[in-house]
Amino acid sequence: MVVIGAGIIGLAAAWWLQRLGHAVVLVDPAPHGPQPEGSGSSAALGVLMGEVFHRSSGRAWRLRQQSLRLWEQWRAELALAGQPVPHRPGLLLLAADAQELARLEALALSRQALGLAMELWQQPALEALRPALPHGALAGLFSPRDGQLDPLAAMAAFRHDGQTRGLELRADRVEALERRNDCWHVSLQGGAGLEAPWVLVAAGLASPALLAPLGHERPLEPVLGQAAELEIGPELAAAWPASVVWRGINLVPRPQRRLWLGATLEPGLSADPARWSALRQLEGAAPEWLAQARVQRHWQGLRARPAGRPAPLLEQLEPGLLLLSGHYRNGVLLAPASAAWAADVIATGNGSLTCR
Known part of the structure; x- marks a missing residue:
């Protein structure tokens, strides 16, 4: 074939x-x-958002659950074959406003009713994390079975x-x-x-x-996404419990004091500098350590969205x-x-x- x-x-x-x-x-x-x-x-x-998907039934939900199970199986098989795939378990979704907080609270209850391990972290728990999370985070939903793996x-x-x-x-x-x-x-x-x-x-x-x-x-419609790799201070190493999602933006800790930041959602084929600036500053919510981080690499890619x-x-x-x-x-x-x-x-x- x-x-x-x-x-x-x-x-x-x-x-x-x-x-x-x-x-x-x-x-x-x-x-x-x-x-x-x-x-x-x-x-x-490589962010894996399976159990925090907003629906809990239907084709999209079933595909996500099947993929989470298969990724666990496949990573084990590839590791045995001498081809390990770096994987960081866990995903922390942050609420930036009252509406998003209500959505995360409802999502936590619905997932717990399905017997899925999911925790709602209130603001004091977020404030204890170092380095500091984006300004204005009201709470966070931690999903241990979701996570991130290195796509390359x-x-x-x-x-x-x-x-x-x-x-x-x-x-x-x-x-x-x-x-x-x-x-x-x-x-x-x-x-x-x-x-x-x-x-x-x-x-x-x-x-x-x-x-x-x-x-x-x-x-298929092209949807452009800009992303970057940042060099950060030593305070991030092994500090956050998981990759973080803020207003749809992913912050992915990487080895050797690096952080992946992305991605924008832009129609068409041309990158918008204003979108990159907003991403870089987390739409005005970037903590000081992130605002000072050096950009090591800035790239863009095209995702295919069905019309x-x-x-x-x-x-x-x-x-x-x-x-x-x-x-x-x-x-x-x-x-x-x-x-x-x-x-x-x-x-x-x-x-x-x-x-x-």
Whole structure:
């Protein structure tokens, strides 16, 4: 089978299918290393918001719960294979106003009713944390099973372990898909072609252009996000109990006195300097230590948001053709559940081609 796209979704699907015993070819212009600057996967911060999701039922909730379980399983398997993925458990959501506080209080009660471990920390507990949290935090909801993992390390682990199991990485660009004689033909820019009974399209914003000639309109909108890595003082090391979310902004402690800060939500392809300034200052709530931190790296990436459809797009479009795209801000979180969905569809054999 052929997987198109070597972002976190394509790599997870290719690795999982190869591990299940399938022969997989992963096609991407840059399959052997990090995705190009500006891609969604390279810009991801890896925050896993599963149990603090605002809903407690439906497809999105089920996918998040499945992914949390699978990430725990997959990290253990990758570690045994010598490919550990750095992971920081726990997530602390802060309330910046009375409305947000009421939402977190209700969320805590609903999760506790489901038997999930979740704690509401009042302001005195937040004030005791060092370094200081953003100005104006009224309370915080601590979710121990959510957290953050390093997306680039996860992608490298999928790539390396997959190759040891026979995963083939093809550095090329897919130009067209066509059904021929009960088989999918994948035309490559370099002039070669691949044939397979199953094709998985996980090419992010490039997916619609491959599908439209087949009559499948799945428009995706680019949403730009700016993020940065900051150098901070030694007071942050091992101080916070988890990554922190403030007004939708993630603050992720990193090794060697670093902090990831991000990300903005900007329509289109061009970064807005004013959005970056607001992010850098936490919209006026940055504590002194954060305002003084030095920017080591500032980048941006494009996330694919489905137009008129809920994210993500997990669909069997026709026999042997699967779409895994449009994960928007949750690509890292939902990568395992997306891969498992594809594996389940393939395992049933419904609608598969024979390539005879």
